[in-house]
Amino acid sequence: MIAKPPVKQMARYNSILLVDDDPTQIAILTAYFASQGVTGIKSAGDAARALTILAEEQAAFDLVVTDLQMPNMDGLEFLRHLKEQNFTGSLAIISSVQENLLEHAGRLAKLHGLELLGQIHKPFTKQTLDEVLFSTPVIAESRVAQPEFETTPEIFEQAILDREFVPFYQPKIDMKTGRITGGEALARWFRVTGERVYPDVFIRFAEKNDLIKPLTFCLFDQVLDDMRTFMAIDPDLQIAVNLATDLMMDISLPSELRDKVHQAGLRPDNISFEITENSVIDLDPTTLEVLSRLRVADFEVAIDDFGTGSSNIQVLRDFPYSDLKIDKSFISDALENSFSRQTVLAAVALAHDQKMRIVAEGIEDRKTWDFVRDVGIEYGQGYFMAKPMSADDFREFVRSNPNGLEWLAEQSAA
Numbered sequence: 077m078i079a080k081p082p083v084k085q086m087a088r089y090n091s092i093l094l095v096d097d098d099p100t101q102i103a104i105l106t107a108y109f110a111s112q113g114v115t116g117i118k119s120a121g122d123a124a125r126a127l128t129i130l131a132e133e134q135a136a137f138d139l140v141v142t143d144l145q146m147p148n149m150d151g152l153e154f155l156r157h158l159k160e161q162n163f164t165g166s167l168a169i170i171s172s173v174q175e176n177l178l179e180h181a182g183r184l185a186k187l188h189g190l191e192l193l194g195q196i197h198k199p200f201t202k203q204t205l206d207e208v209l210f211s212t213p214v215i216a217e218s219r220v221a222q223p224e225f226e227t228t229p230e231i232f233e234q235a236i237l238d239r240e241f242v243p244f245y246q247p248k249i250d251m252k253t254g255r256i257t258g259g260e261a262l263a264r265w266f267r268v269t270g271e272r273v274y275p276d277v278f279i280r281f282a283e284k285n286d287l288i289k290p291l292t293f294c295l296f297d298q299v300l301d302d303m304r305t306f307m308a309i310d311p312d313l314q315i316a317v318n319l320a321t322d323l324m325m326d327i328s329l330p331s332e333l334r335d336k337v338h339q340a341g342l343r344p345d346n347i348s349f350e351i352t353e354n355s356v357i358d359l360d361p362t363t364l365e366v367l368s369r370l371r372v373a374d375f376e377v378a379i380d381d382f383g384t385g386s387s388n389i390q391v392l393r394d395f396p397y398s399d400l401k402i403d404k405s406f407i408s409d410a411l412e413n414s415f416s417r418q419t420v421l422a423a424v425a426l427a428h429d430q431k432m433r434i435v436a437e438g439i440e441d442r443k444t445w446d447f448v449r450d451v452g453i454e455y456g457q458g459y460f461m462a463k464p465m466s467a468d469d470f471r472e473f474v475r476s477n478p479n480g481l482e483w484l485a486e487q488s489a490a
């Protein structure tokens with residue numbers, strides 16, 4: 077018997093677009109979402125109309141629910157156009173096609189990089205809808221891509237001074253107990269123009285223009301402020317902060333970070349660092365000293381994105397990391413792809429042999445959660461449990477789950 081998460085933990089949708097050529101299905105789904113408290117429900121009788129609505133007000137939709145068999149443009153073609161329009165909200169596919177075709181449609185959506193919640197076979201019941209659409213306790217952070225991102229070093233520097241860069245927090249969960257152990261601080265840029273820009277775009281810009289240190293410190297100061305309010309709820313929370321490789325050449329960094337943590341009245345074990353490697357770290361004395369001094373100051377230091385290009389086994393041998401974070405690309409398809417699965421297993425064996433703890437990022441569904449827990453990985457992060465959220469939402473998330481995500485533990489035991 078699967079225990080469902082309580083209502084207050086369910087996903088929140090503000091606005092939904094339903095795409096189906098059958099008016100009866102639209103009516104049923106509209107009634108269903110309305111009963112879940114969703115107020116912004118729009119519908120389109122064909123895919124072309126849906127694309128027009130999305131192009132006009134894309135930012136407004138955090139969920140699209142689509143049929144596959146529709147006249148003129150079918151659902152598979154619609155998925156491709158969704159991708160081309162940079163739709164970054166969530167997606168669900170509802171159809172009466174054969175089960176394995178429905179699965180392939182899901183795979184195609186994922187290959188396009190769309191955020192698929194799942195597939196639902198018609199005829200559906202309220203329970204099957206609940207399972208796919210409301211089983212993830214996601215606090216939606218609906219992304220709108222900015223392919224035409226433009227800035228200058230001057231604008232960027234001013235944005236740092238104006239604190240337009242803000243940390244969001246993604247909860248980190250203890251895989252055995254479901255407890256919230258803390259979170260990872262992930263940078264977001266709220267521009268005066270109203271755009272929200274994501275770090276995969278601007279971190280590189282900061283690195284190239286010698287602005288990564290002021291950016292990191294701007295975020296770090298805010299993390300320390302936020303931490304004080306988080307710790308009023310749970311004094312043992314630990315927040316992970318990402319540090320770019322370039323900073324590993326800055327010999328003064330460890331003492332500057334340590335002093336800031338002390339001044340904020342926090343303990344070093346309230347903060348950990350993740351070293352994100354955009355370029356290969358050379359085994360040079362400065363980097364080794366910086367990393368070692370962070371450890372000597374009692375900070376935990378994780379190697380991030382393990383298994384990808386520059387973050388590999390050799391780095392693990394050469395530097396004193398305490399934690400290993402397996403890249404999400406291996407976790408998210410570990411169940412379907414045997415290479416990914418074997419990479420995860422090898423990383424677990426290696427890390428445990430070296431007395432390192434492991435974090436899995438990119439857990440997107442229940443099956444992956446079960447796999448990650450069963451192979452002995454200690455901590456997990458992923459959309460299945462929670463997406464990155466604002467400091468206020470994170471505080472509320474911790475406050476409303478004092479015993480951790482109980483629905484996870486209950487389901488696991490079932």
Ligand code: C2E
Nearest residue numbers: 262263274275276279318319320352438439440457458459
């Ligand atoms: P990362 O450190 O590996 O962080 C994890 C990324 O995976 C985050 O993307 C997070 O939102 C995303 N993620 C978490 N769970 C899932 C999931 O279940 N599925 C999928 N598809 N994605 C998931 P985000 O926030 O866009 O950050 C991207 C990268 O930007 C980070 O990767 C990190 O390398 C870098 N970054 C973010 N903030 C900072 C910062 O303050 N300083 C530096 N140097 N780098 C940062």
Ligand code: MG
Nearest residue numbers: 260318350380
């Ligand atoms: Mg990270």
Ligand code: MG
Nearest residue numbers: 381403404437
């Ligand atoms: Mg990563």
